[in-house]
Amino acid sequence: MRSSRVEELITIGALARASGLTTSALRFYADCGLLTPTEVDAATGYRYYTRSQCERAVLIRRLRGIDLSLEAITEVLAADPDRAERLLDAHVAVLERRAKAAARVAAQVKRTLGAGHGTAVPAAELARAIAQVGAAAAVDDSAPVLTGILVEADSTALTLTATDRYRLSTRTVAPLRNGGAWTAVIGAATLASLRPWLDSIEEVVLAPRESGLALTSGDTEHDCAGIGEPFPEYRAVLDGLPTVRTRVLVARAALLDLLETATDESVVCAVDGAGLAVSGAVTATRLPAVITGAPMDLAFRSTVLRPAVASAIGPDLMFDLAAPDQPVVVRSATDGDLTTLVMPTFVPTTEDDR
Template identity: 85%
Template sequence: MRSSRVEELITIGALARASGLTASALRFYADCGLLTPAEVDAATGYRYYTPSQCERAVLIRRLRGIDLSLEAITEVLSAGPDRAERLLDAHVAELARRAKAAARVAAQVKRALGAGRGVAVPAAELARAIAQVGTAAASDDSALVLTGVLVEAEATALTLTATDRYRLSTRTVPLRDGGDEWSAVVAVAPLAALRPWLESIDEVVLTPRASGIALASGDTEHRCAGIEEPFPDYRAVLDGLAAVRTRVLVARAALLDLLETAADDSVVCAVDESGLALSGAVTATRLPAAVTGAPMRLAFRSTVLRPAVASAIGPDLMVDLAASDQPVVVRSATDGDLTTLVMPTSIPSTEDHDR
């Protein structure tokens, strides 16, 4: 007969049921010193444990479930709370890094095997491109295709382009691994709605679908509906731009502030060697600017020029002028990859102002 102390012990089978581990796993952990039985019957070899050892067994099962090595489990269980927390945080960070690397490799292999025509891009860069280009899309559906964004996948980059006929914005985002060439026009609203999600992830894969595109990261996939109309030939517009006669480098924030407070929707910009003068219906303000080339005077609708300035990034704008009736090219001086064309309007006459 076993002593009263032995009567308080539980068998390996009971511990297995209580902890969710198998008996063979418990024997393995006993043999490696991770969970030693409280008592082993010398005659039968039966292993007995105390009920309090069930908590340690459960911890071992959970730690093995997140791929912690036996050595690391021993270190975590023997450490104080602060050190155990640091060890676990480091392990989870490594798991996240490996998961991202695995997802990237899987995407590469799927593309190599022809499992998809997806292209991988940095998600945050794509979110910024959507914000910068999307404002140039039309807000009404009189020409449905102009309410969309043209998404073009090429050998090394993804290009986003939008235009409402008065503005045209185009921006490229580098691909991480290359991919097939394809294009699709997608509605701007659902694409813009994905920006918070894109800003929260590292990489996104875009794949053309029967109608529109899919954007995927891990197990999450979003669909953006397509627009089945031909997009305007914006490259012909860019290639057909007249030669630049005047280049202006101006502080973006100062110009934007003036446009936000413009007294009239029509503003006139006059540039010469002394800077840039911006006038509305009543007031005129001069901004410091570096001007290269001939003096020029142009008029714009502020509701057209303002979004082009607001969507640019960096502290400075580079503005290329060809003539008072030709598209103006607005670029971020620190990010020449973003290009926006703004159409000027006819210059209001003095008589118009006096009426």
């Protein structure tokens, strides 16, 4: 009989259940000397352990779970607490370096794979397009789709469009990689909230989802909920504009500087063979401009014309004029193009007064 002071022995199966290890793993650790049985029956070969060995078995399982080698586990379990802590910290530091390296590789692979599933564009260009187009989105959510930006991709461009039915802006961005044809309508406020992130990265991949749109860069992904209503047929609006009678090409910076000094609620633009005369600012000024077509006088609310000029891209602006009481198409372009409709305030001519 065993003395009552001798610790109770348990079978390998009982130790397996108590420690979370399999019996085959316990045999493996026994054979490599990491967790040897307290007693082995010579006749049957059954292995017996003490209950106190369960704690060591659990430690082995947990250390194997963080990819510690058997040699390193042996060293940790044999070390004093301070040395064991240093050994574990060093191992965790190695794991962190490997995780960061793996994340970099995964990001590169995801970008490569994403070329066939999404449209890649320069992030800074997308951020600017969101700001430029989003100004035309409605704030009142009585018609939710009008608070959104229509995002469209095809083989040549990523196009963003917004309208509140009184204004309309559409902007294209040249893609870095084409991801097929798709569309999504996303809230202008949702996209605007991503601008700080977009400004901090170089490239972003946009891909449609059932729920909306995903924007991905490296290991960061933003899922944007979509708006399920159909977006207005804005191309029909553009195609239905009256025939252009006059076209004006003017330097954007010069016109913007002039509009920034506007003191009146309205500014009057007189287009003739001598250029573009703007009144309503501190002083009436004539800007050099290339004019094609008939002379025309138009008036704009300064709060409407100024944002259209300020949000334009590139050094030059083109105005397509049909009549003093018809929408003016403001166009600009660099690597993409931006088109904005601006409604003038009709200014009667002397002949009209008569």
